[in-house]
Amino acid sequence: MSGQLNLGPQAAKMEGAVIYLFGATGDLAKRKLYPALFSLYKEGKLAEDFAVVGLARRPRTDEQFRADVLASIQEFCRYKPDDEELWSRFEKHFVYMSLDIHNLEGFRELVALTQRLEAQFEIPGNRLFYLALAPELFGPVSFNLREGGLLETAGWHRLVIEKPFGYDRESARELNEQITQVFREEEIYRIDHYLGKEMVQNIEVIRFANAFFEPLWNNKHIANVQISLAETVGVEDRGGYYDKSGALRDMAQNHMLQMLAMIAMEPPSRLHPEDIRDEKVKVLRSLRPFRSPEEVYRNVVRGQYTAGTLKGKPLKGYREEDSVDPASVTETYFAARVFIDNFRWAGVPFYIRTGKRLPVKTTEVVIEFKNAPAGVLFRTRNELAPNLLVIRVNPMEGIYIKINAKKPGSDADIQPVAMEFCQSCQVGLNTPEAYETLLYDAIRGDSTYFTRWDEVDHAWAFVDPIAEAWRLPESELLFYPAGSWGPERAAELLAEDGYHWWPVNGQDEDNVIWISNTK
Numbered sequence: 001m002s003g004q005l006n007l008g009p010q011a012a013k014m015e016g017a018v019i020y021l022f023g024a025t026g027d028l029a030k031r032k033l034y035p036a037l038f039s040l041y042k043e044g045k046l047a048e049d050f051a052v053v054g055l056a057r058r059p060r061t062d063e064q065f066r067a068d069v070l071a072s073i074q075e076f077c078r079y080k081p082d083d084e085e086l087w088s089r090f091e092k093h094f095v096y097m098s099l100d101i102h103n104l105e106g107f108r109e110l111v112a113l114t115q116r117l118e119a120q121f122e123i124p125g126n127r128l129f130y131l132a133l134a135p136e137l138f139g140p141v142s143f144n145l146r147e148g149g150l151l152e153t154a155g156w157h158r159l160v161i162e163k164p165f166g167y168d169r170e171s172a173r174e175l176n177e178q179i180t181q182v183f184r185e186e187e188i189y190r191i192d193h194y195l196g197k198e199m200v201q202n203i204e205v206i207r208f209a210n211a212f213f214e215p216l217w218n219n220k221h222i223a224n225v226q227i228s229l230a231e232t233v234g235v236e237d238r239g240g241y242y243d244k245s246g247a248l249r250d251m252a253q254n255h256m257l258q259m260l261a262m263i264a265m266e267p268p269s270r271l272h273p274e275d276i277r278d279e280k281v282k283v284l285r286s287l288r289p290f291r292s293p294e295e296v297y298r299n300v301v302r303g304q305y306t307a308g309t310l311k312g313k314p315l316k317g318y319r320e321e322d323s324v325d326p327a328s329v330t331e332t333y334f335a336a337r338v339f340i341d342n343f344r345w346a347g348v349p350f351y352i353r354t355g356k357r358l359p360v361k362t363t364e365v366v367i368e369f370k371n372a373p374a375g376v377l378f379r380t381r382n383e384l385a386p387n388l389l390v391i392r393v394n395p396m397e398g399i400y401i402k403i404n405a406k407k408p409g410s411d412a413d414i415q416p417v418a419m420e421f422c423q424s425c426q427v428g429l430n431t432p433e434a435y436e437t438l439l440y441d442a443i444r445g446d447s448t449y450f451t452r453w454d455e456v457d458h459a460w461a462f463v464d465p466i467a468e469a470w471r472l473p474e475s476e477l478l479f480y481p482a483g484s485w486g487p488e489r490a491a492e493l494l495a496e497d498g499y500h501w502w503p504v505n506g507q508d509e510d511n512v513i514w515i516s517n518t519k
């Protein structure tokens with residue numbers, strides 16, 4: 001069943017496996033991975049033939065570990081563990097082993113534990129290694145998995161790794177070189193959790209299952225594309241990591257470019273993982289590179305938040321955040337004008353932006369269509385707004401299209417009308433979490449929504465010149481107050497081309513009539 005679009009219940013059931021969770025005491029495991037496993041179990045997607053081995057250095061008994069897992073599910077899972085019988089069946093699958101990943105002997109002990117679990121839960125030798133660890137540990141873990149004998153098994157083995165995949169192209173290549181000494185590319189599942197989001201996966205369906213979008217999906221009909229990943233949060237307790245990363249590496253190199261690739265790719269000939277990923281990598285390869293620092297300064301905006309207010313609450317500036325250098329020049333805001341040099345997209349600007357401490361939490365894609373010809377028919381008497389297709393990814397999920405229609409009762413006055421399918425209003429905010437979908441896919445061996453090495457490599461090739469230009473003394477860091485929409489320069493980028501950022505988060509101009517399953 002590998003390679004099918006994840007369309008829900010008809011998807012394949014997974015084979016039993018031992019899931020090794022390296023970083024079992026960490027933040028990601030607690031907030032995302034245990035809740036994802038419980039949701040899969042509750043929905044019957046995980047049967048009884050699985051075991052989870054939590055691995056980290058600090059000591060824990062199995063009982064303590066299960067209590068930690070329960071606490072995490074109570075706090076973060078969309079299902080509550082209130083069915084005692086279900087919970088007691090579920091928790092039996094969890095065991096903990098204290099292991100420093102540099103200790104090879106510990107990996108040999110893990111083989112013995114694995115054999116016991118495989119016999120107990122009738123697991124046919126399949127092994128999934130999930131590395132919720134700092135990236136510098138990916139190589140050493142891979143080597144010790146091999147040296148310790150964990151890969152000598154009759155079933156499959158897969159490696160799931162977290163971002164960031166490297167700091168630049170060179171370090172990403174070194175990292176890849178290390179893990180591919182042990183695992184084949186098809187055994188490596190590189191997580192980009194945006195690809196697990198319901199509406200990001202829906203982009204393919206919207207584009208390729210509707211006859212009226214695809215014929216318009218090109219530079220003849222589309223004026224520009226806008227991708228916004230806005231966050232209200234600051235760096236929270238991740239200042240140490242973020243200050244070395246910044247918005248470019250944390251969000252743009254991965255999530256933003258992946259979304260852009262999904263919007264821009266050619267229709268794959270089949271819905272197989274490699275066909276889809278082949279098309280995405282062609283887009284990444286066609287991104288017009290910034291060839292000089294001046295090109296970067298003309299097309300890219302680099303911002304950092306200062307103290308401000310959000311919903312009346314005072315907020316500190318980035319440089320005052322915990323574990324952040326008080327003189328930091330790390331960007332918390334990134335915007336760019338990007339071109340894809342292929343026949344379909346020649347001349348169409350893609351405007352992408354992301355930032356922390358913006359006024360709303362939202363991820364949206366706006367496709368702005370070219371306007372009706374000027375000077376004829378209705379444009380002689382009316383200001384016609386361009387048609388829009390808006391894909392709302394997160395946290396509200398849905399799509400809407402904006403068209404022009406006659407104002408009822410008038411001669412030919414025209415008003416914009418937005419027609420919305422609000423998916424969240426239909427099914428609530430209870431769609432599967434991205435991690436749930438991706439864990440399920442990894443266990444089933446469906447790599448469609450994981451990033452292949454060549455995608456990562458090309459994304460770094462695009463990002464590296466930006467980071468290099470920003471290291472030069474003439475590079476300007478712009479400041480914006482927390483709670484604002486970022487530096488003014490981001491609006492100018494679009495204004496230079498005669499466009500503006502469309503309002504996101506369902507906020508819109510007053511004159512728009514909404515037809516929606518909410519409003």
Ligand SMILES: NC(=O)C1=CN([C@@H]2O[C@H](COP(=O)(O)OP(=O)(O)OC[C@H]3O[C@@H](n4cnc5c(N)ncnc54)[C@H](OP(=O)(O)O)[C@@H]3O)[C@@H](O)[C@H]2O)C=CC1
Nearest residue numbers: 023024025026027028056057058100101132133134162163
């Ligand atoms: N947290 C998040 O929201 C996100 C995280 N990520 C990525 O996921 C990965 C994990 O992040 P996160 O959970 O936040 O990190 P944490 O710092 O919270 O957790 C790190 C984990 O690694 C374990 N660990 C550290 N060193 C060793 C070692 N030598 N041997 C064995 N275990 C070790 C720690 O346990 P112990 O100290 O007990 O050994 C802990 O369980 C990172 O790559 C991060 O970039 C990606 C996206 C989002």
Ligand SMILES: O=C1O[C@H](COP(=O)(O)O)[C@@H](O)[C@H](O)[C@H]1O
Nearest residue numbers: 163193231233250251255363394
């Ligand atoms: O990968 C990351 O994503 C989150 C935003 O994810 P979302 O699903 O909440 O939109 C971001 O806050 C974090 O800095 C970054 O590492």
